[in-house]
Amino acid sequence: xxxxxxxxxxxxxxxxxxxxxxxxxxxxxxxxxxxxxxxxxxxxxxxxxxxxxxxxxxxxxxxxxxxxxxxxxxxxxxxxxxxxxxxxxxxxxxxxxxxxxxxxxxxxxxxxxxxxxxxxxxxxxxxxxxxxxxxxxxxxxxxxxxxxxxxxxxxxxxxxxxxxxxxxxxxxxxxxxxxxxxxxxxxxxxxxxxxxxxxxxxxx
Amino acid sequence: xxxxxxxxxxxxxxxxxxxxxxxxxxxxxxxxxxxxxxxxxxxxxxxxxxxxxxxxxxxxxxxxxxxxxxxxxxxxxxxxxxxxxxxxxxxxxxxxxxxxxxxxxxxxxxxxxxxxxxxxxxxxxxxxxxxxxxxxxxxxxxxxxxxxxxxxxxxxxxxxxxxxxxxxxxxxxxxxxxxxxxxxxxxxxxxxxxxxxxxxxxxxxxxxxxxx
Amino acid sequence: xxxxxxxxxxxxxxxxxxxxxxxxxxxxxxxxxxxxxxxxxxxxxxxxxxxxxxxxxxxxxxxxxxxxxxxxxxxxxxxxxxxxxxxxxxxxxxxxxxxxxxxxxxxxxxxxxxxxxxxxxxxxxxxxxxxxxxxxxxxxxxxxxxxxxxxxxxxxxxxxxxxxxxxxxxxxxxxxxxxxxxxxxxxxxxxxxxxxxxxxxxxxxxxxxxxxxxxxxxxxxxxxxxxxxxxxxxxxxxxxxxxxxxxxxxxxxxxxxxxxxxxxxxxxxxxxxxxxxxxxxxxxxxxxxxxxxxxxxxxxxxxxxxxxxxxxxxxxxxxxxxxxxxxxxxxxxxxxxxxxxxxxxxxxxxxxxxxxxxxxxxxxxxxxxxxxxxxxxxxxxxxxxxxxxxxxxxxxxxxxxxxxxxxxxxxxxxxxxxxxxxxxxxxxxxxxxxxxxxxxxxxxxxxxxxxxxxxxxxxxxxxxxxxxxxxxxxxxxxxxxxxxxxxxxxxxxxxxxxxxxxxxxxxxxxxxxxxxxxxxxxxxxxxxxxxxxxxxxxxxxxxxxxxxxxxxxxxxxxxxxxxxxxxxxxxxxxxxxxxxxxx
Numbered sequence: 001x002x003x004x005x006x007x008x009x010x011x012x013x014x015x016x017x018x019x020x021x022x023x024x025x026x027x028x029x030x031x032x033x034x035x036x037x038x039x040x041x042x043x044x045x046x047x048x049x050x051x052x053x054x055x056x057x058x059x060x061x062x063x064x065x066x067x068x069x070x071x072x073x074x075x076x077x078x079x080x081x082x083x084x085x086x087x088x089x090x091x092x093x094x095x096x097x098x099x100x101x102x103x104x105x106x107x108x109x110x111x112x113x114x115x116x117x118x119x120x121x122x123x124x125x126x127x128x129x130x131x132x133x134x135x136x137x138x139x140x141x142x143x144x145x146x147x148x149x150x151x152x153x154x155x156x157x158x159x160x161x162x163x164x165x166x167x168x169x170x171x172x173x174x175x176x177x178x179x180x181x182x183x184x185x186x187x188x189x190x191x192x193x194x195x196x197x198x199x200x201x202x203x204x
Numbered sequence: 205x206x207x208x209x210x211x212x213x214x215x216x217x218x219x220x221x222x223x224x225x226x227x228x229x230x231x232x233x234x235x236x237x238x239x240x241x242x243x244x245x246x247x248x249x250x251x252x253x254x255x256x257x258x259x260x261x262x263x264x265x266x267x268x269x270x271x272x273x274x275x276x277x278x279x280x281x282x283x284x285x286x287x288x289x290x291x292x293x294x295x296x297x298x299x300x301x302x303x304x305x306x307x308x309x310x311x312x313x314x315x316x317x318x319x320x321x322x323x324x325x326x327x328x329x330x331x332x333x334x335x336x337x338x339x340x341x342x343x344x345x346x347x348x349x350x351x352x353x354x355x356x357x358x359x360x361x362x363x364x365x366x367x368x369x370x371x372x373x374x375x376x377x378x379x380x381x382x383x384x385x386x387x388x389x390x391x392x393x394x395x396x397x398x399x400x401x402x403x404x405x406x407x408x409x410x411x412x413x414x415x416x
Numbered sequence: 417x418x419x420x421x422x423x424x425x426x427x428x429x430x431x432x433x434x435x436x437x438x439x440x441x442x443x444x445x446x447x448x449x450x451x452x453x454x455x456x457x458x459x460x461x462x463x464x465x466x467x468x469x470x471x472x473x474x475x476x477x478x479x480x481x482x483x484x485x486x487x488x489x490x491x492x493x494x495x496x497x498x499x500x501x502x503x504x505x506x507x508x509x510x511x512x513x514x515x516x517x518x519x520x521x522x523x524x525x526x527x528x529x530x531x532x533x534x535x536x537x538x539x540x541x542x543x544x545x546x547x548x549x550x551x552x553x554x555x556x557x558x559x560x561x562x563x564x565x566x567x568x569x570x571x572x573x574x575x576x577x578x579x580x581x582x583x584x585x586x587x588x589x590x591x592x593x594x595x596x597x598x599x600x601x602x603x604x605x606x607x608x609x610x611x612x613x614x615x616x617x618x619x620x621x622x623x624x625x626x627x628x629x630x631x632x633x634x635x636x637x638x639x640x641x642x643x644x645x646x647x648x649x650x651x652x653x654x655x656x657x658x659x660x661x662x663x664x665x666x667x668x669x670x671x672x673x674x675x676x677x678x679x680x681x682x683x684x685x686x687x688x689x690x691x692x693x694x695x696x697x698x699x700x701x702x703x704x705x706x707x708x709x710x711x712x713x714x715x716x717x718x719x720x721x722x723x724x725x726x727x728x729x730x731x732x733x734x735x736x737x738x739x740x741x742x743x744x745x746x747x748x749x750x751x752x753x754x755x756x757x758x759x760x761x762x763x764x765x766x767x768x769x770x771x772x773x774x775x776x777x778x779x780x781x782x783x784x785x786x787x788x789x790x791x792x793x794x795x796x797x798x799x800x801x802x803x804x805x806x807x808x809x810x811x812x813x814x815x816x817x818x819x820x821x822x823x824x825x826x827x828x829x830x831x832x833x834x835x836x837x838x839x840x841x842x843x844x845x846x847x848x849x850x851x852x853x854x855x856x857x858x859x860x861x862x863x864x865x866x867x868x869x870x871x872x873x874x875x876x877x878x879x880x881x882x883x884x885x886x887x888x889x890x891x892x893x894x895x896x897x898x899x900x901x902x903x904x905x906x907x908x909x910x911x912x913x914x915x916x917x918x919x920x921x922x923x924x925x926x927x928x929x930x931x932x933x934x935x936x937x938x939x940x941x942x943x944x945x946x947x948x949x950x951x952x953x954x955x956x957x958x959x960x961x962x963x964x965x966x967x968x969x970x971x972x973x974x975x976x977x978x979x980x981x982x983x984x985x986x987x988x989x990x991x992x993x994x995x996x997x998x999x
Contacts, residue, residue, distance in 0.1 A: 247651065249676075249696075249699065249994065250782070257766075260760050262763070275645070275646060275647035287674070291550075292550050292672050292675065296673075323678075323681065324566065325684070326595075326677030327557050328549060331586075335594060349780065388550045388609060389609055392595075397592055397596075401603070
């Protein structure tokens with residue numbers, strides 16, 4: 001019969017329609033606005049309605065997700081911010097569209113450079129979210145952020161991020177990238193203990 | 205030079221937020237307008253794919269009333285400039301903007317439409333569509349994920365909600381002038397720049413030297 | 417997997433044409449250097465006697481220090497095997513090369529690009545106009561002495577970003593505050609824009625030989641512009657057609673509306689910086705683009721990644737193929753008028769695969785995952801589980817469902833069967849690649865003909881269909897998805913452990929001088945990267961052989977004689993992506 005192909009296709013659509021209601025019934029009304037249901041719906045076994053009800057439900061981003069970079073500072077005593085960045089300039093050199101500007105601090109008395117950034121800018125109208133800066137930083141000072149809700153009305157005043165806007169505490173980094181944080185801390189601890197062992201060996 | 209790049213945020217006290225005087229008529233009018241903003245089907249580059257992904261079933265623009273993407277500019281309210289704006293294309297973009305009936309909004313999606321993006325340094329890229337069109341919302345990212353784009357739409361809806369019939373230009377007395385359309389010559393010619401080009405005619409245009 | 421012609425024949429080439437052809441003996445280079453006057457004879461011998469019937473790439477290089485320009489050609493045999501490179505060297509102040517369009521029609525758009533960007537004039541080309549920039553543009557941008565308006569330094573990294581990086585916006589530093597630069601002393605007074613006159617003249621010129629002159633009825637022919645803004649989802653692409661009623665008499669594609677000067681930026685970048693830029697070429701398949709570029713640079717550096725990295729690369733490449741074919745089917749159905757339901761179903765699967773990409777590389781689309789000698793990072797916990805679920809469970813089921821949904825439909829059959837036919841010989845002559853070539857009956861797949869990575873160990877078939885119409889190009893994508901699943905099953909089953917990077921990860925790669933052409937079978941066809949290095953950290957020449965761009969050469973051939981509504985469908989079946997077409 002002419003039209004069998006079309007009818008078969010319509011059967012597929014009908015199946016999808018039926019699935020969306022059957023799935024709602026199976027979940028007994030708890031299908032939306034809770035993370036467990038969201039994960040089930042977005043998995044490979046999901047059937048029925050596939051939608052993420054943004055902004056009430058936000059699909060969590062995976063750990064490796066990269067958006068705009070941010071700088072890490074460690075909290076010293078008296079709440080002082082200790083930047084990890086030493087203004088070595090590797091991130092500025094490796095950035096493909098060259099959107100990172102760094103001014104290295106010069107010591108006021110001696111005139112020699114100090115390993116701290118005096119100014120640090122990233123122009124997010126040029127940044128391509130590639131993550132090369134975070135990948136090649138030798139001091140784990142610049143990492144890729146997860147915050148993607150950056151829409152604004154005026155770019156001239158808001159889209160060049162300066163050092164203050166870019167700095168976040170180490171605890172923030174540990175919260176968004178726990179596996180990477182744990183691995184880097186383990187490496188740091190190893191290096192520390194190797195240094196201590198070498199110092200001991202030299203003393204003896 | 206450096207300090208004036210970013211004007212520091214002026215903190216607005218809570219009680220003054222949102223106290224633009226909105227009457228009930230404005231509220232209904234704005235509710236109708238912001239709940240059915242129809243975008244134009246205008247995908248330029250990679251950001252267009254994220255825009256289409258936002259329109260598909262996972263992120264579903266239809267929940268915001270925006271799934272009607274009309275290709276004709278006469279039937280849409282919002283131009284989403286999604287992707288790199290090149291010099292060859294900007295005359296058509298300005299022409300399309302002139303054809304969209306009021307009230308119209310422009311959203312610059314992605315780093316390329318906001319400010320040129322990673323391709324800014326090239327010879328055929330316009331450094332941001334706001335050099336030619338008035339942009340209402342910028343959504344940074346390369347490309348902005350669908351959730352970031354949805355956040356951008358919500359920001360636009362908030363902007364629409366703040367507008368008022370009394371102060372709207374499309375109901376005003378003055379006719380709204382269409383934007384002048386740029387021309388492709390030895391390089392792109394913006395009609396607003398013609399006096400400057402005349403003045404510089406005898407001086408060859410120097411490329412930018414390194415920052416002083 | 418067949419061997420190249422006996423060395424005797426190839427050696428006799430040099431003897432036959434000497435002194436018109438000699439081997440290129442610069443260190444790191446390969447192939448033949450042919451004199452301009454003997455080029456046509458050389459190419460004829462290659463095509464007719466030696467069997468190199470497929471001209472894959474035509475490009476040019478500007479050697480400013482040596483005062484000359486080169487036009488570089490890569491030719492292959494459709495029976496398989498490595499390729500033959502030959503070049504023509506001409507003086508830089510008057511670069512004239514005979515055009516190969518008479519022998520290999522597929523060179524048409526590529527020679528126009530070489531003329532546009534480099535200024536090499538091809539004598540005998542039927543329609544030598546600018547293609548990526550516009551008529552009236554000043555200068556030839558890829559020349560080494562041509563500086564763009566925002567020019568700061570010859571090569572990155574720029575010195576003014578560190579240690580004294582005072583931030584600025586470059587448009588504030590240029591005289592007109594826009595990215596523009598006019599020739600010295602040029603004034604707009606009394607100047608008339610060129611517009612599209614040359615384009616419309618070409619529309620009439622080329623088809624003056626066809627038989628509408630014999631049409632006895634006195635009908636008018638009209639010219640219609642389709643694009644650059646149009647409802648189809650392929651991007652900013654414009655077609656100008658000359659119509660006789662509803663029938664197409666001639667068609668000219670106009671591109672360049674997304675020309676982002678990828679190759680000029682590529683010459684300013686370092687090798688590593690180019691990797692995220694390759695993501696944005698064919699923005700559906702960023703993993704494949706990365707793959708091709710990594711292969712080209714690894715060929716120059718003479719390194720190979722470890723086993724685990726090879727397996728993960730193939731995993732990503734084949735998943736990308738499925739993503740791309742799903743989207744292509746969805747967009748083709750959009751063009752047919754089935755607006756959006758097939759796209760919805762196809763994009764569901766795409767979203768699940770993109771979740772895997774996001775989990776691994778950090779971004780859904782711009783993955784930037786491959787590095788020279790391996791990968792940026794290893795698969796995270798849970799990625800292999802996800803891949804296994806997709807490959808063994810979800811994707812086969814969903815591909816079958818999409819097949820049931822679409823292929824039997826009488827509407828699709830009625831609109832696609834017999835439309836946009838491209839016969840076998842024309843497909844090879846027009847340098848078509850990918851599903852377009854294989855749907856016309858030519859069994860050429862780079863993964864089989866010239867295997868790279870671990871494809872010589874994997875078990876899969878090359879899909880071929882015989883008719884060369886839109887329906888075959890549609891069905892062959894289902895076939896290729898099923899073959900990709902076969903490959904994926906083997907890869908997921910046999911994934912080894914181990915390292916993912918040869919050598920230490922470093923951002924300053926040492927690339928020896930020479931040239932290399934690295935190609936992969938991307939989802940759209942053969943994607944090639946031609947690199948010329950002079951030992952410095954930035955490439956000397958960086959060219960992308962884009963499959964979508966060259967597949968458009970045959971668009972007029974496929975559409976002539978069909979109706980206007982079929983043009984949209986035919987364009988959809990070629991599956992173009994503007995990021996690749998315009999670069």
